[in-house]
Amino acid sequence: MDDNDKKELSSWLQYFLVGGSVFAMHFGGSSMVWPMTWGKESGNQMFLAFLGIFITSLFLVFMGYLSLVKSNRSMLSMARQVSNKFAIILGMMVMLVLGPLFGVPRMSAAAWDAILQVSKFKPANIWPALIFSAVYYLITYWFISEKTGIVDKLGKILLPVLIVSVTVIIIKGIVNPIGPQMAPEYDINPFAYGFKSGYATAEILCALIFGDIIINGLKSKGIGKEYLNKNLKIVCVIGIALLTFTHFGHMLLGSFADSLGDLKYSALYTEVVLKLWGQVGGIIFNIALVFAALTTAVGMSAGSAELLSEISKNKVPYKKSAIFILIVSAIISTTGLTTIVEIIGPLLDIVYPAAIVMVLYYALVPNLDNKPRILSSYRVATFIALTWGIVEGIVTYGHIFNFKVDWLEKFIEKVPGASLNLSWLTIVIISAVITMLLYRNKEEASTN
Template sequence: MKRKDVFFTGLMLFALFFGAGNLIFPPYLGMEAGKAVWPAIFGFVVTGVSLPILSVAAIALAKDGVQSIGNYVHPLFSLCFSITVYLAIGPFFGIPRGASVTYEMGIKPFFNGNGGALSLLLFTIIFFAIVYWLSLNPSKLVDRIGEILTPILLLSIAVLCVAGIIRLQNPLQTPAEKYASAPFFKGFMEGYLTMDTIAALAFGIVVVNALKDRGVHQQSAMVKATIQAGLIAGTGLALVYIATALLGAKMSINGPFANGGDLLSNAAALLFGSGGKLLLGVIVALACLTTCIGLTAACAQYFHEITPNISYKAYVTIITIFSLVVSNLGLNQLISLSVPVLTMIYPLAIVLVVMSFFHRFYKGSAKTYGMALLFTAVFSVYDGLNAFGVETKWLEPLLSWAPFFSVGLGWVVPAIIGAIIGFVLDNIALKQHKTA
């Protein structure tokens, strides 16, 4: 395979990843972290870059994408988990959020912030008409996104961030309370909100299919090309996250800002005047459009595979119409609904992906996978219920023993303990079977 094809596949993957959350969360993190911006953004990069690239590699190693990885646990778990992942990153949260962010940051500023429900509806109709058209032929995604849209996106982001870092000489502020004691772990948790680790479980198959369309069919060549494309995408993401976080840190003195979108809007206006609105509009539109196209294509491909009697085109139609309706709920409502769900799903996805790389070590033991995920689920469901506002204080004495519990990562050590218990139980059962 030509290096050019791998390079543009990597750019396509970058654009698929780089959507609404990737644009609005790093600058807000930078604003709140202030002097602690470096450890905070490093934690963000771990969940926002490293884990998604590992997920893409895991999909390339598997035969049938996320469903194959889930089958290590149980076919029923695989089906339920896969559907949950695709619905969460697709029509329920990921795709509508992309349209809402585009409107809030790219369109609404031209109405001086006074755009109403009708203007949002009209915009989303146009937005999803474009998404629908460009999603109908997934084999053209590399050409349309990797070779055309991504370079424009990267150039636009570079202009905004470089100008901000050079021209804004404001001193960094004292970190906000939540970044004062454990900025790395807080940044790690903020990386959940990009949805990229679970999105990678869907995008992985898009990359694999794109490489197949370019003549890559051998498993070893596929894994190598996928990892190379992932590294290209990961490098781009890390650079953009660091740059936008630094921009946010330098803009904090001009705040407060309601969210990362508000911060970037003010930064663009401060740096480029009225032309800044146009620049930011281009960045937001390209970032969110490319991600929504990729998510629509990935979801439609998956659901078509599990129900072949319904065509890919029909699923594209269903997903775009449903996403259009949900996107009109508004950005704040979508974020408030998505955070608890992501808090529950993310740890399970991380454990499943990481364990798939050590599959041979425990010979694919279903008990090892199952116990690790069970222990993880106890803590991730607790954190998710907390995020929903459900009263869970009575559970704290039972769970607070876990390291990192106070920073929302209490599931890490229990996942390891669960895997060890499952591995031991499987070996005991195997020995009993041999002696029987």
Template sequence: MKLKKKELLLVGLTLFSMFFGAGNLIFPPFLGEQAGQASWLAALGFILSAVGLPILGVIAVAKSNGLTHLATRVHPRFASIFTLFIYLSIGPCLAIPRTASTSYEMTIVPFVGQYATSLLQLIYSLVFFSVALYLALNPEKLSDRLGKVLCPLLLSLIMIIFLGCFFIDNQGLGVPTGSYSEGQFVQGFLDGYQTMDTIAALNFGIIIALNIRSKGITDSKEVVISTMKAGFIAGICLASVYIILIIIGSLSGSVNGYHMNGAQTLMAFVQYLFKDMGMVILGAIFFIACLNTCIGLICCCSEYFHELMPKISYRKWAFIFALVSMLISNIGLDMILKISVPILNLLYPLAIILIVLAFIDPWIHHYQYMYPITVSLTGLGSFLELLPIIGFDFSFLHKIPLFDYSLGWLLFSVIGILIGLLFRKRV
């Protein structure tokens, strides 16, 4: 039995909705504004890392029967610690609280201005997480709720802004500026890398598999194949929307000048096109995008911790994560960001190399130490990348190839693979 085309499309749209949050809205228009005439080159780099890596992550986890199984190839203890940190980082310790605080800044603050108070934010977060919790209580129904309703609504609102591009007086794209003044492809790749969707991809597979099984698909091989197909659909949607947002950003730069971030770029553009109504449209876009991501993350974290501690039900975990995230979004997000962002920067290269190893596994599984050696050296490389962030900046670090681009860990990964090839299993 296979998924019908309509069902597969809904599952793909659900995966897209889970990926597409506030960060995905902000980075592309800022890229377009800053890159100007070189937007197409920057867009290639951005799509490679912001679309290619996450979709490969979904496929890698599907092929490996889950993140825990994939990470166990390194070591069972590594799998436990790595997976735990992944879920906490993209869950209640960073990503989930950020969905509420970001949507509040874009949905409520522009309309209330100086009347924005901590009490108002508390009320907003209570409503936001109540809605997210209600929709997350039945994770197998996400394809009906996100895929059928929220995702089409989100895409429709984005298209309204995009269609407005055809009614502006385009004065030509500006010259690349800021971080995009040179090396546009590399900078685009790095900005896509910073969306952190590759880490989320390692977790979303479990929820997508649940939705596929809820359609009556019981064969494990068919679940994997359907997950991979859904990943490609989500990738096409992500790439298409990113291109639209990059075009919006590049045109905004030509009529509104330059801004400090992508949120300001979008705000200036919609106000230029639609006046006050533009802020209503943009607020709705941010609310839906953040809500979709919040729902997906609550589902993933609750499923994982329910498997870890089955005595606590999935629904209780969902309630716990919604409550904790609501509190953090109001009282401690800044401190959590200071702690969690360095941890994410440490975990991200490990996630990427695990995905790479999963794809080349048919050719390397005969080498018994390939996974532990490569992941260990990658971890060393990402730790060295972390040192300047936490205040230990040594001159020798900058001599590592690509270190100044936050990609110095790549050399360590390559060395790890080469050393791993020296240890073939005895037959």
């Protein structure tokens, strides 16, 4: 170890700035606007709904970072424990979904939609959207062009704007609620609603690719290799604590918004801040959403570029990977937020189960690589999770593109957990248990 290596950051302000960068990368467009809709739909049961959301949208994110810390591996390295081919397939799918096909273009499309809504601007052609995309992605490239500078730029430039604007909105909404809390809009248990809604954010995937960005940031501040994991854990706790505050605050605001009818997501958020602050609120919201979308686009672009570089064994260097991802993202973003979510969104559901399985095994099982029986069940469970995700993806795309797979859909519906989109979990648990039993029988047979 170099004598100049640090064991920890020099101050709690530095910890807050790096932890704030974790928060900023996750906050994004969806984590900013979805919680208010969850709160509106939950009404006077929002506290119970928040508990469900906390588990699947926040605690699982922490588990994602914990799996990186405990395994001392990257997401791709975890997947290679199944097989090299599996790692390449899963890695490419995650890179494409979080990068150029869905995650990154969704952020810029959401920011553009918000600008149009607040400004009431109605472009006559596609040129304004193209110009916005060009500027947006040039700024994004400036942030991600140097891997070691990303965390500093986020913490010092974008984080303060996010924290101030969001805190102002939340405090104003709590002090002067726009209406009473009403009964939930749904019929299911509020905790189950929250569990299912939080699961849909798929933030755990982001944690798996943001880890390298944060580690590079810690290295740039002189943290020694032996102390990276300890410091990664600290800054991730800070980041997720900030996310918990904003999720809860936005849900509480939304719970008072029953009078706003059927509005959801950015439309609901815009209307709430307009009610609270008038036209000034619209400006605050626009600034906050554009910056939120930019921070997550930065994280997703950098993480996806790093992943593509790792998959190609650096045959496609980081900078070239970043440029490729941003160019494709700029093109995809011009199709509009609705198209992106409807057509590409289901790919997220395909890869998400496998990511959760990887995270839970590595976060909960100490020294997994040295436990052959459990490692064997990990390999089977992760492979089955991705396979089942593909099966459910076929059904989803059958609805989108109108080809019949009724028999497959009926089969999935019969699996326990299907009503919560957790049929994959049932299949994975069964396959993992069977694998461990077979492995034990094999061990017993070999000793006899």
